[in-house]
Amino acid sequence: MRATRIDTRMDAVQPPIVPVIGDLIRQVAGTISLGQGVVHYGPPSAALNVAREALANPDTHGYQDGAGLRELIGAIEDKLQRDNAIDVARGTRVIVTAGANMAFVHALLAITALGDEVILPVPFYFNHEMAIQMAGCLPVRVATDERYQLDIDAIRRAISPRTRAIVTVTPNNPTGAVYPEGSLRAISRLCQDRGLYHISDEVYEYFTYGAARHVSPASFDGAEQYTISLFSLSKAYGFAGWRIGYMAFPAPLADAIMKVQDTVLVCPPVISQIAAVAAMGVGPAYCRGQLEALSEIHDIVTAELRSLEPLCTVPPADGAFYCFVRVNTDANPMHLAERLIREHRVAVIPGTAFGLADGCYFRVAYGALQKETVAEGIGRLVNGLRRILVNG
Numbered sequence: 001m002r003a004t005r006i007d008t009r010m011d012a013v014q015p016p017i018v019p020v021i022g023d024l025i026r027q028v029a030g031t032i033s034l035g036q037g038v039v040h041y042g043p044p045s046a047a048l049n050v051a052r053e054a055l056a057n058p059d060t061h062g063y064q065d066g067a068g069l070r071e072l073i074g075a076i077e078d079k080l081q082r083d084n085a086i087d088v089a090r091g092t093r094v095i096v097t098a099g100a101n102m103a104f105v106h107a108l109l110a111i112t113a114l115g116d117e118v119i120l121p122v123p124f125y126f127n128h129e130m131a132i133q134m135a136g137c138l139p140v141r142v143a144t145d146e147r148y149q150l151d152i153d154a155i156r157r158a159i160s161p162r163t164r165a166i167v168t169v170t171p172n173n174p175t176g177a178v179y180p181e182g183s184l185r186a187i188s189r190l191c192q193d194r195g196l197y198h199i200s201d202e203v204y205e206y207f208t209y210g211a212a213r214h215v216s217p218a219s220f221d222g223a224e225q226y227t228i229s230l231f232s233l234s235k236a237y238g239f240a241g242w243r244i245g246y247m248a249f250p251a252p253l254a255d256a257i258m259k260v261q262d263t264v265l266v267c268p269p270v271i272s273q274i275a276a277v278a279a280m281g282v283g284p285a286y287c288r289g290q291l292e293a294l295s296e297i298h299d300i301v302t303a304e305l306r307s308l309e310p311l312c313t314v315p316p317a318d319g320a321f322y323c324f325v326r327v328n329t330d331a332n333p334m335h336l337a338e339r340l341i342r343e344h345r346v347a348v349i350p351g352t353a354f355g356l357a358d359g360c361y362f363r364v365a366y367g368a369l370q371k372e373t374v375a376e377g378i379g380r381l382v383n384g385l386r387r388i389l390v391n392g
């Protein structure tokens with residue numbers, strides 16, 4: 001029997017953009033992708049070595065603790081104290097998930113009821129909007145300013161009786177903006193005053209350039225009671241395929257979150273957790289070792305793109321490994337992205353995927369490539385854009 005086609009919750013959810021661009025890239029041989037947000041390096045060798053050894057241990061192959069291996073949780077708690085000034089002794093719990101995307105879904109399911117609203121500054125990380133819709137909630141889009149920084153008054157005005165949470169991502173995907181401590185404190189106070197959760201995505205915590213510094217909102221006085229902080233090993237430790245993230249959350253949410261975890265994941269992948277303990281033992285020095293090269297790439301990308309002004313506007317992007325470019329044209333951003341691939345063999349992600357329906361924007365990701373390839377890719381992008389925008 002064939003199931004009848006009915007409306008489902010997925011109808012409202014946009015399709016993931018990365019595979020769509022990936023298809024186009026495959027059609028044009030030699031395309032350089034400035035599309036996907038991944039890093040070019042893999043895990044530390046210490047992590048790979050312990051994973052190899054763990055294959056011989058029968059415990060690796062069975063279910064383990066739902067919240068995560070004790071040893072990994074301990075390593076995370078120490079790291080939260082050391083790098084984020086989050087003291088778990090003040091009522092914070094930690095859970096390991098299969099990546100920070102899963103942690104976001106867990107958090108939403110734990111804190112919302114159907115029809116609740118969640119505030120998302122725009123442009124947003126598309127999986128956040130998708131998750132809010134899948135949870136039967138309403139994403140409330142709030143514009144950021146011309147430098148993609150938070151507009152606190154606009155966020156305050158967007159709060160309604162149905163609002164349950166405000167989401168911030170810093171350093172930001174897709175814009176590379178790093179929010180200053182003052183803005184994060186203002187959001188945190190707003191959450192405290194209005195009885196909301198602050199969901200703080202910090203997967204790019206180590207990726208800052210120049211004078212920019214990352215601050216964790218859960219470290220503010222009293223904020224541990226309503227802040228849910230999301231972290232990941234995907235970027236910092238080149239761990240994307242091992243699927244390890246974690247979440248620090250207020251202890252009263254533990255029962256709800258464990259219900260989701262038990263149903264969706266049962267327990268995080270054991271071999272990945274064993275590798276994660278070793279990676280965290282190597283520590284953020286691993287990622288910082290990559291940052292020098294990334295910082296040079298960041299400077300090249302920014303300078304090259306700025307050479308396109310006034311055809312394009314390139315606000316400061318002092319974090320993560322993204323730039324979010326505004327193209328001063330009426331062109332449709334998806335068409336522009338397609339032409340850049342087909343005619344100039346370089347791929348970027350159109351801004352519509354990040355919630356910007358008006359105007360022509362695109363995201364440039366530069367974490368996945370070596371310096372020479374990025375330079376070539378950016379060269380193609382700058383030439384391609386100039387040709388398309390000047391010659392039509």
Ligand SMILES: Cc1ncc(COP(=O)(O)O)c(C=O)c1O
Pocket residue numbers: 037098099100101102125169173201203231232233234240244245
């Ligand atoms: C802001 C943000 N959050 C979460 C994730 C997902 O991370 P993970 O691989 O840990 O699920 C990404 C990945 O690109 C991201 O950019």
